[in-house]
Each structure stands twice: as structure tokens, then as C-alpha cells.
Amino acid sequence: MSEPVKQEGAQALDEGIEAGISGLTTEQIASVINEVIDNETGARLKTYVDTCVHCGLCSEACHFYLSHEKDPHYSPVGKVKQTLWEMLRKKGRVGPAFIKNAAIIAHTECNLCKRCAQYCPFGIDIAYLMLVVRRIIHKLGVTPLYIQDTAHSHSVTMNQMWVKGDEWPDTLQWQEEEAQTEIPTLRIPLDKEGADIMYSVIAPEPKFQAQLIYQMAVIMDVAGVNWTMPATLGWDNSDMAMYTGDNEIMGRLKRTHYETAQRLRVKRIVMGECGHAFRSVYDMGNRWLGWKMPPIPMVHAIDFYHELLSQGRIKIKQKYPEPVTLHDPCNVVRGGGLGEKLREVAHAMCETVVEMHPNREHNYCCSAGGGVINCGPPFKMTRVNGNRVKAEQLFAAKTRGAKTLITPCHNCHSGLHDIVEHFGIGLEIKFISDILYEIIEKPEAT
Amino acid sequence: MHDVYSFVTGPLAWAAFLLFIGGSLFKLGWMLHLVAKKERFIFTYMSWRYSFRSILHWIMPFATTNWKLHPVLTIVTFAFHLCLLATPLFLLSHIILWDEAWNIRWWAFPDALADVMTVVVILSCLFFLIRRVQQPEVRFVTSTSDFIILAIVAMPFITGFIAYHQWFNYKVSFILHILSGEVMLAAIPFTRLSHMILSPFTRAYMGSEFGGVRHAKDW
Ligand code: SF4
Ligand code: SF4
Numbered sequence: 001m002s003e004p005v006k007q008e009g010a011q012a013l014d015e016g017i018e019a020g021i022s023g024l025t026t027e028q029i030a031s032v033i034n035e036v037i038d039n040e041t042g043a044r045l046k047t048y049v050d051t052c053v054h055c056g057l058c059s060e061a062c063h064f065y066l067s068h069e070k071d072p073h074y075s076p077v078g079k080v081k082q083t084l085w086e087m088l089r090k091k092g093r094v095g096p097a098f099i100k101n102a103a104i105i106a107h108t109e110c111n112l113c114k115r116c117a118q119y120c121p122f123g124i125d126i127a128y129l130m131l132v133v134r135r136i137i138h139k140l141g142v143t144p145l146y147i148q149d150t151a152h153s154h155s156v157t158m159n160q161m162w163v164k165g166d167e168w169p170d171t172l173q174w175q176e177e178e179a180q181t182e183i184p185t186l187r188i189p190l191d192k193e194g195a196d197i198m199y200s201v202i203a204p205e206p207k208f209q210a211q212l213i214y215q216m217a218v219i220m221d222v223a224g225v226n227w228t229m230p231a232t233l234g235w236d237n238s239d240m241a242m243y244t245g246d247n248e249i250m251g252r253l254k255r256t257h258y259e260t261a262q263r264l265r266v267k268r269i270v271m272g273e274c275g276h277a278f279r280s281v282y283d284m285g286n287r288w289l290g291w292k293m294p295p296i297p298m299v300h301a302i303d304f305y306h307e308l309l310s311q312g313r314i315k316i317k318q319k320y321p322e323p324v325t326l327h328d329p330c331n332v333v334r335g336g337g338l339g340e341k342l343r344e345v346a347h348a349m350c351e352t353v354v355e356m357h358p359n360r361e362h363n364y365c366c367s368a369g370g371g372v373i374n375c376g377p378p379f380k381m382t383r384v385n386g387n388r389v390k391a392e393q394l395f396a397a398k399t400r401g402a403k404t405l406i407t408p409c410h411n412c413h414s415g416l417h418d419i420v421e422h423f424g425i426g427l428e429i430k431f432i433s434d435i436l437y438e439i440i441e442k443p444e445a446t
Numbered sequence: 447m448h449d450v451y452s453f454v455t456g457p458l459a460w461a462a463f464l465l466f467i468g469g470s471l472f473k474l475g476w477m478l479h480l481v482a483k484k485e486r487f488i489f490t491y492m493s494w495r496y497s498f499r500s501i502l503h504w505i506m507p508f509a510t511t512n513w514k515l516h517p518v519l520t521i522v523t524f525a526f527h528l529c530l531l532a533t534p535l536f537l538l539s540h541i542i543l544w545d546e547a548w549n550i551r552w553w554a555f556p557d558a559l560a561d562v563m564t565v566v567v568i569l570s571c572l573f574f575l576i577r578r579v580q581q582p583e584v585r586f587v588t589s590t591s592d593f594i595i596l597a598i599v600a601m602p603f604i605t606g607f608i609a610y611h612q613w614f615n616y617k618v619s620f621i622l623h624i625l626s627g628e629v630m631l632a633a634i635p636f637t638r639l640s641h642m643i644l645s646p647f648t649r650a651y652m653g654s655e656f657g658g659v660r661h662a663k664d665w
Contacts, residue, residue: 004582042484043477044651051644054592056584057512057519065583072586081587118664119512121504122645123652283659292490337661361662362511 006073014378016145017103021096024140029099032139033092041132048124049088052077058126061119063364064109067388074386076116076126079105083133103142106133108379109386112243112370113330118361127370135245143244146376150240153203155249158256159236161203169231171206175214179221183443186221188213191264192228198266199229200257202238202274202410212272215437219305222442223313227270234260237271239280243371247288254285261296268297270304273431275331275409276369283335300332302408305432306341309348315441316349323352324435325394325402325427327416328363329409337361346406349435354402356393364390366407368415383415384422391423398427405429451617454624462628469635470643477644493654500653501646503665510665519577526570529563530599534627536560557610564607571600591637598633601626 037045059065059075072078083102087094094102112127120126137143143151153162169190176188189195199220205212220227229235234256241249261269271277278300286294299307308314326346333339339360346353358364367387372379394405394416405420405427407413413429420427481488503509513520534540538554545551555563575596578584605623608614633639656664 004586043480043488044485046480047477047644047648050638051641051648053638053641054584054587054589056581056587057516059583060512060515070583072583075583075586077587078583117652118656121512122641122648123500123504123664124648125652287487292487334662335660339662361660 004072007068007071014104014144014375016148017100017142020103020140020142021100024096024099024142026093026095029094029096029140030092033087033094033136036132036136036139037088037092040135044125044128045132048129049085051122052080052120052124053122055121058116058120058124061116063111063115063367063389064386067386067390074109076110076120079110080126080129084129087133087136099137099140099142102133103137103144106130106137107144107147108372108375108382110370111330111365111367111372111383113365114334115330115362115365118334131245134243135247138245144375144379146378147240147244147371147374150374151244151246151249154239154241154253155246158233158253159203160238160240161207163203163206163236168206168235171210172213172229175210175217179214179217183218183221186217188217189228191231193263194265195226195228196267197225197227198261198264198269199227199272200235200237200261200269200277201229201272202277203236204238204410205272212431212433215433216272216301218437218442219308219314219433219440222440223308225313228264228266230260230264232260232263237269237277237281238274239277239285240371240374242280242284243276243374250280250285251288254280255289257281258286258289258295266296268299269294270299271301273301273408273410273433275329275335276371276411279331279335283331300336300338300408301432302332302338302342302345305345305436309345314436316439317441318439320350320404320435320439322350322403323354323401324350324404324406324430325354325356325397326359327356327366327405327407327412328360329407329412330363330365330369332409333363334361342408345432349432349439352401354397354400356397364393366390366409366412366415367419368411369409373411373415380418384418387415387419388423390416391419391425394420394425394427395423398425403428404435406432406435408432450621454621454628458625458628462631465632465636466634469632470640473635473640473643477647488651491654491658492650493658496654496657497650498653499657500664501649504649512665522570522573525566526574529566529570533560533563533567534602561607561610564603564610567603568600568607571596571603595633595637595639598626598630598637599639602630 054077056075056077058077062074062076064074065071068074073082083105086098110127110130112130114125114127116126117123150160153160157163172188172190176186179186199216201213237257239250239253241253271281281298282294324346326342328339328342333342343353367383367390372383405416407416407429408431416429420429507520507524508514536553536555537560538557541551541554578588578592602623605619605626609616609619609623634642652664656662
């Protein structure tokens, strides 16, 4: 049967992939594939492959498929066919060109968003299968350059952005001083043992978005929370190693994060508005370390804001007047059930909330998640063009009045920013804390 | 002809049932063994409540988002599976065989009903065949084995229908019917037809993950 041609633009060139495949032989590839399949996978992989009836019913779950006019190359099962099935059928004996294509598919055409698991009648977890492919790609040294650089940063500095030792406390001090012009008594308590809460963020915050730390410091201060941020490694809760299949580094990162909280003897961890970090801390990293659930109570910022608002620890001075719409980040909503709380927070903060459809756990991914945006500029258009359906969704919300788009996730932010810009949608994108910071009652500056 | 008949209804029938039951048990056992050996964490995440919550949604027509998205396919799929399982179990002439061999009997469908159900299975198979060839997303992931499996499932019903209506040489179509039924039974554990045995487990696991960890609906 002749195969249809895949719709795509000019094939992106990734130096990491090119360099990675240049020295590979079929024998090496086969031995790595078989080693991963035989030693690292078990009942799930086997049962998923045996049970899949090739019905294609998972297709309509995937934004890549829907955005490419239903090109079957982008359907969830289509991606498995082009990668894992072939590897299994040939007992690993595939060539470097195949591996290059598999790296591009698994790393840049799947966000591991797990929407397809809600559409397959058997609940086959295609995101897991794509992670197995990424693990193979990792072991072959063919991971795309940009995300591999991030994994290297994790490995060397224990943070995602090559933030150096002194940059971290310097940034906190700088933000503390900035915030003191507004609230003179405000502190960002550093390494305070016995605090109630350890607040952890992802490294892009100190690197590029220090105002988010400022805003959270103000919220914490106003709410009178006994909190701290670690002075040592472990302050960064992000984890791109989880997405490159570098499970060993993922484990090191999460262990450091949790052990830091233990050292500080805090009652719980609150993490910033990030989706992938939540997945790593709550779902994948902890499991790799053998913890069914996080060993220290851990909540996402949505949960925390919800608690502060419902307990009246922060009060809204005046609701945000512009109509907002919500983008549900997959990792906290499909991955953590925070959809309702997100809505309650949004309704408490804003005059008007316009819903996008589909929403909650059925929401389409932003197409930046799963490490796709971290594969960098070569693949920017892969994810933007791969999410036309999101653009349509955003446009519909805008038509119904939305002016601001709230999403409590860093990757969603950057991904949606590119979509809004490329398709000329014209929505302002905000974190929850951007709005909360503006509208809560604060002590008057003296 | 008589020899062939006694062979397919004797040793072959035994072999088919043995392969079916033994193969299914082996398949299940192997899966559980793999979980115990390599993915023990799966046991810790399994939840009866969320497993059944998920399974129940998916075995009910139109109870999930995806079933609602594909109304025709949903109706055909459910009608097909129901008829596929019920017809051979409640067909009078099958029950008579059980009665003769083991002295056990149970309630039977009227022949006219069983006849209609047989037609439903055959037409559904035709529908799946057309869908496989027509729909690009299905065609893309189709291999020869998918057509063979479809044929394996359709054959017992086609031959049974022909035999019942005595259109051709009755003896030949009857023997072909028995033979194809045996092929189907024996093939279940060793082909993707094993979704019959395994899918409750994959569904239950995803249901448990979504219910217990992800706190989200998986339908
Ligand atoms: S992007 Fe999401 S829906 Fe598409 S294949 Fe990957 S996990 Fe499934
Ligand atoms: S819906 Fe499930 S069974 Fe059907 S092709 Fe997709 S993964 Fe396979």
C-alpha cells in the first residue's frame, strides 16, 4: 500500500541530532534499542503494543494531527508506527536516518500531553511510548541540541539555566530590595530552617523573569506566610532531563529538591506557576526515586492561591476588569486535577471569565510542553504550525470578548506567546500572580 | 468426509479450546509476571474504584467523549462486539452440541434473532474493512495482519450463515464453519485479538492513574 507523503515545511536542521547520528552504525543502534527494550521496559510496553488494534481512534485527541489537516503521520498511533513499531519489528536493526526521524517525531511532534490516553478505548499511553523512544535517543546521543544543553546545565549546576552559585542569592536580594520600596518590611527569607513553606521556582525565573519572584514575595508577605527559599542547590524544581529520557539526572534533581526541603524542616513545598516542574515533582521524578507520592507535602501555586483566597489571607481590592480566558496547562490539569481550583481562583480575581472549548482535562496542549519548546529555534515552527487548533480556540475566546489569557505555566506562556504572535490573535498573556499582585490589598507604603 | 468431520469436531476442537484457554492464561500470567518483575509500582497504583469507573464508562456506548465524536462507529462497534460474543454462546445448535457432549444446557436465542445477529457481525466486519481502507488515519497504521485478523473474525459467521441457510454443499460449509471457529478461538491469545483479554487491564491501569494520581477523567 503506498504511503501518503507527510506534510511538512523544510526539514529543520538540528546540530545535536546531526552530530549524534553521524557516527552511528546499525549494530550500535540495535544494541541500544534492544538493551532499552529488554532491560528497561516491561508489561506496559508489551501490553500496549499487543493490545493496540490499529483503529486510529486516538487520532482526534492530538493537536498536531488536527492542525495538519488530519495527516496520519501526526496521529498518536501514527507516531508509534513510525518509531517504536518499526524498531520492534526490525529487532532494533534500523539505520541512522531512521533514528534521526524518530528523534524529530518523539522530541518535537509530541508534547507528551496524554490527551490521547483519554481517547484510546484501551487507555494506551502513547506519551509513555514516546518517552521510551526518547530514552533510546538519549542513549544513542541523538537528543536535539538545545534541550540537551539544558540537561547538561541540570547535570552541572543542578538548575536548568546555568545560573551560577552567586547569581541565585544575588537575584533574591535584588528582588527583595526592589520590593522593599513598596513594602519596606518585606523579606525574602533565605534558608530559614523550620519555616512552614519552602517556595521553589524554575531557573528561568531568576534568569529572565525575576519580577515573578518579586510578585510572589509580595503575596507571601501580605498573606503573612512563614516561608523561605533555599540558599543551596535544590531551589530549582525544573527538570528537562525528564523529557530527554535522562532518568538518572531526573532522579538526582528531584532528590536534591526534596532533600533541601527536608534539611530546612519545612512543613511543605509550594512551587511556582509551572507545569512541567509539577509533573517532575509530583508524577515522574518522585516515582523514579520510589516514592508513590511526594515525600513532603507539595502544592502547586494554583492550589496555594486558592487556599490564600478561600481562607481570606489575601483580599481582593478590586477585581481585574478585563474579560479573561483560561488555558489549562496539561501537566497540572490533566496531570493534577487542578482545573476547578484554577477556575475558582480566576472567578475570584476577575470580573469576567470566558471559557475556551474544549477545556479542563480535555484542553488542547499549548504545544510547547513535553520539552518541545526546549528543542529551541530549529523547531519553533513545528510547534506553532502544529497547533493551529489552539490558535482557533484562542481566536474564538477572543471573539467572545476575552482580552487577557491566563495560564499558570511557564511553557504554556512561551508557547502561547508564539502562537498569539504568529497568528496575530492579540491577547495579553498573564500568570495568575501578575494579576493577583495588581489587585490584592497591600499595606500602604509609608 | 466423515473422517474430516470427526477430526474437526474431535481433536481439533480440543486443540482450539486448549490453545484459547491455555494461551489466554499464559498471556495473562506473563503480563502479571512482567509487572511483578519489572514494573511493580503498577500494583501500588491500581485502584478498584477507579479501574471500574474507567471500564464502565468505556463499555457504555456514548459515555465517553470519543464515543460521542464517532456516533456511527460507536453504534457499529458496540453492536459488533455484543453480537460477536453473544451469538455463538446462545445459538441453539451450539447449545445442543454442549448438551450432547457434556450434558449441560442453557437458554438459547430464537434462530431468527441469531440469524440477524450473525448478519450484524458480518456487516460490521465489512464496515471495519471499508473504514480501514478509506480512512487515512486507519489505513496509515494498517498492516496485512489487520486484514487477516478481520477475516479470522468474519469467517465463522459467514460460513455459519451459509451453512444455516444451506446455500451450498451443507457438509462443506459446516466443516468450514467449525474449522474457522476453531481458528478464531485459537488465534485470540496470539494475535491482537488478545485485546479481548488484555484491554480491561490497560483500561484499569489508565483509569487508576487518572483517578488516583491525575485526578482527572479519562473519558
Ligand atoms: S501530543 Fe499529546 S495527544 Fe499528541 S501524541 Fe503526544 S501525548 Fe498524544
Ligand atoms: S486508539 Fe488505541 S487501540 Fe486504537 S490505534 Fe490508537 S492506541 Fe491503538
